[in-house]
Structures are given as structure tokens and as C-alpha cells.
Amino acid sequence: MTNNCSFEGVDQLMTYLELVFYIPIFIFGLILNVVALFVFCVILRKWAESTIYMTSLALMDLLLLFPLPFKIHATNHRWPANLYPLCSVLEILYFVGIYGSIYTIMCIAVDRWVAICHPFKAKQLRSPRAALGACMGVWMLVLAVISPTIYRFREAGQADFHCFHQFSENGWSPSVIISLQIFGFLLPALVVVKCSVQTIWALKKSGKQSPKSQACVKIIYSSLSAFLLPFTPSHLAILLQFLVHQGVIEDCENKIRISLFIQTAMCLSNITCCLDALCYYFIAHEVRSTKHNFRLPMISQRRATFSTSEV
Template sequence: MTNISGECNFTSIDRLAETLRFGISIPTFILGLVLNTLALSVFCCFWKKQTKTSIYMINLALADVLLLLSLPLKLHYSVAEAPGLLCAFIQSLYFVNTYGSIFIIVCITVDRYICLKHPFEGRANQSPRWAILICCFIWAVTWLCSSPIYVFQKKDSLKCFHNMSDEAWSVPLIVSVEIFGFLIPLSVMVFCSAQNIWILLNHKNRAKEKADSLRVIIINLVVFLVCFTPVHLAICLQCLVRQHVIVDCRLKQTISLFIQLSMILANLNCCLDAIFYYFAAKEFREKTHLKKIIERCPVFKPCAT
């Protein structure tokens, strides 16, 4: 993203994106921070016994909190210039927690699939030790993979998330991000979710229990698709712009607006995860007052338990 590229002017696009970014990101920051802080307190203090699921949810809430804490810096330095090293840190913090969330959500889905497909083995293997090791591995890998941001970031003062060097938009790097950061996790999510739905529909358990489980699976998949699909499509299109495959000015302006809006949409995942916590974790429902709020909301009233 640049303000001016040749004869193509992006000033009005950036101004519109800035207005929307502030209008959506500030409520997202406040609501998301409250909900995820509440979730962390419930999972850490009130969960009767730590399990694999609770460990994954603690790490997902932690990733959401860290991403939310980076939002004020992102908002400020997207309109004001900052040293290149500071920009690199803000950008790496943002992307680490985004992809950390993606991989942890995938782990929760796979764990649920194992428990449904192999119920006896799944229930017997609920020790949090493996979940802790997996989460540590995810954090280590995402931080390691964010290191190119420090290399590719221009050294002079600039606006963060703008004017990344051409190396950052190289085809091999973007293809790697798309495949390993989104397409593989998406494939696993879709496969495991479809299998989970099929198993539940053919399982002779109580109707209410089946409905609750189906609701959790569908909410988790929909949130993943809505929050992360647009931003990865936008990254792919922006790469084509930076590689001069797309040269039409109006199309470049549309893509510039799209990538900025899709990043705003991805941030909403931090708030939507709370809906997943509510339906997936009994302790979260019992220790919070969200049930009363959801019961009064017409959208969720048929789903309230």
C-alpha cells in the first residue's frame, strides 16, 4: 500500500480506510479486551481441572489480547511515521498473534474431531501436557516466521503497514504465507468440521447435546471463514499489484481499500471468539453473565442454553 504510485492516487482511499479503521477498531479494542480478559480469568481461575481444551482456549484468548493491545499502536502509526524497527515490531506482534490464533483454532477443531472419532482414546488423553507443548511450538514457529518482517522493513521513518519493501511481496514468500498460513489450516478446518458434523448427525445421543455440539462446530468454522478468508485473498491480490500483474489504476485502488478493510474484519475475530467460548465451555457460561445478554439478543435467543 502506498499513497501515490505513478499517476494513481491513493489519498482518498487511505482517508476512507482510516475513517473506517478508527470507527470499527476502537469498539473492537474495548469489547474484545473486556471479553478476552474475562475469558482468561474464567479459564485460569474457575476451570475445575485444566484440560487440553482449556489450555488451547487460554492461549487463544492470550493471542487475542496481545493482538488487541497492538491495535492502538497500529492505529497511531498507520497515520503517523515511526522508526523502521518500531514498525517491524508492531507488524510482527500483529501477524504473530493473527497466525497464532489461526493455528490454535485449528488445534481445537482437530482435538474435537479426535474426541468424536475415537471417543475412548480422546477422553483418556485429556492431559494438558501435549496441549502446552503444541501451543509452545505454535508460538515459537510464528515468532520465527515473523523474523523476515525485520529484514524487509525499510529502515527510515514511515507509516506502519505501508510501504513494505518489494522483498516482502515476493512471490515465494506470499505463496508460503497463503499455503502454510491459510490454505492448509483451512483444509484441516473444513475436513474436521465436516467429519464432526457427519459423526454427530449419525450419533444416537440426546438431541440437545447434539444441537449444542453442532452449534459450536458451525460457529467456529463460520468465524474462521469470515475473519480470515478476505484478508488472505486481499494479500494475494496485493501481491499481483506489487508484481505489476495488475496495473489498472481503479483496480489497484479497489484492492488497496479491500486489503485495509479485510484487516479490520480479521480483527473482529478477537470479539467473535467470545461467542465460541460461550457455547464451547460450560465454565465460561456459568461464571459470566453473557447468558443473560445472549438470551435478550434476538439473534442468539433461539441458541441460548
């Protein structure tokens, strides 16, 4: 892929940029997600649908955060060949955290859409047990798909290597990248955007701008931001780097720009661990502020919609 292009300047710049990005993300993300788990599991202790999804999302974020110190070390140091298995495990945890978060946010958007836009069906479709089943399904799906795929990205050899970098050509094959773009991002993104837009429209159409309704809108916007802001640039960068590997983009300057873009975008995608805290804040605030049965905004709005339909 490199031909006569030199990427030394990009690599040197990223050694500093990764420290600037990863250290604050790791510190704040770790604190925010540990606090979120403490709030949901110890303080609230109410396993409604939203708290179950948020707990699973916090665990996904922690799974993503765990490999970051190793990722920082691997950027500046080559690892010996006998650490190939450890590197593969860390890469699996990292990508399970990313795509587990994507699918968990999608489940949250669908659950909220059912609760608000289809209040009659919500009684049959929504329950803490169903939410727990959906979260367990997401965990099993991403582990089953990503683990064997990522493990094949590394070809065992005798040479030292940079973990989280220099994937083999198997990792850039059309089948892998196309599946990643469609099922890893585009399909969940379409579901999240469609459900979020329809839910916001239903809330505004109801004409009742109660505090709980406004809080629900804030939750929707925060979830949408936590999804689109980190993951859209990173998957665009992956697509461009795929075109480089396929020989579609051959200009050296464009290759260098794309190399900088994909590494920067992948760094910024980890900010999802902090953006998810917006969702945690609104959920926890609304649960604590509800005096009767800890009704969440989406449940309250569902009942409001139900009663309105009878008038």
C-alpha cells in the same frame, strides 16, 4: 506500484474507517478476552484440553489487540526513522497474534475431531499435557517463522514512515506470499473445514441429539465462523495485492479497488478477537453446567460413541 494512480482518496477514507473498526474491536475484544482468561484461570480452574486451547487462543487475541492503538496512530501520523525497531516489534506481535490464532483454532478442530470421530484413539492421543504441548508448539512456530520474516519487511532509512504500511518489496516477494497463502491460511483452513464437517456428520449420524451434543455442534460452528469470516477476505485481498505488485493487474481503477479492499479486509480480520468469544461462551457454559468431573461436550460425546459401538 502506484505509477500515475492516486490512492489519496482511499487513504483518507481509511483514516475514518479504521477508527470505526478498531475502537469497538479493541474495547470489546479486550474486555471479552480478559473476562475469558479470568473465567478459565480463576472460576473454572479445570485444565482440560478445551480450556487449555481456549486460554492460549485468548492470549493470542490479546497479543493481536495490543498493537491496535499504535496501528491507529500510525495511520494518521508518520513516525520518525528511529522508531523502525519499535514498529517491527509491533508488526511482529500483530502477525503472531493473527497466525497464532489460526493455528490454535486448527488445533482445536483436530482435537475435537479425534475425540468424537476416533474415540478409541482419543484416550492415547488426548490429554491436558498434549494440549499444552500443542499450544507451546504453536507459539514457538509462529514466533520462529514470523519474527525474522517481518523484521526484513522494513528497510532502515532516514525518512519518516507509516508503520503497518508501505512494506518493502521483500514483503511482497513470491516466496513470502506463496508460503503465507499455503501454510498461513489454505492448509489450516482445509484442516479446520475437514475436521469440522466430519465431526458434525459424526454427531448427526449418532442420532443422539442430546443437549451436550447440540452444544458441541454450536461450538464447532462458532469456531468455524471465527476462522473463515475474518481470515478468508483478508488472504484473498493479500493475493490480489500480490498480483498488483507482480504487474499482473495494471489497471488503475482495479488497483484503487484492491487497495481499499485489502485495507478494509485487514481491518475486519481483527474481529476474530470478538468472534472467538462465541467459543469461550459455549466452552465455559458447558464446563460449568457439568456436575461430574467437568466433562466437556467433546469428552462426553466420545464416551457416548464408545458405548454405542459396543451395542
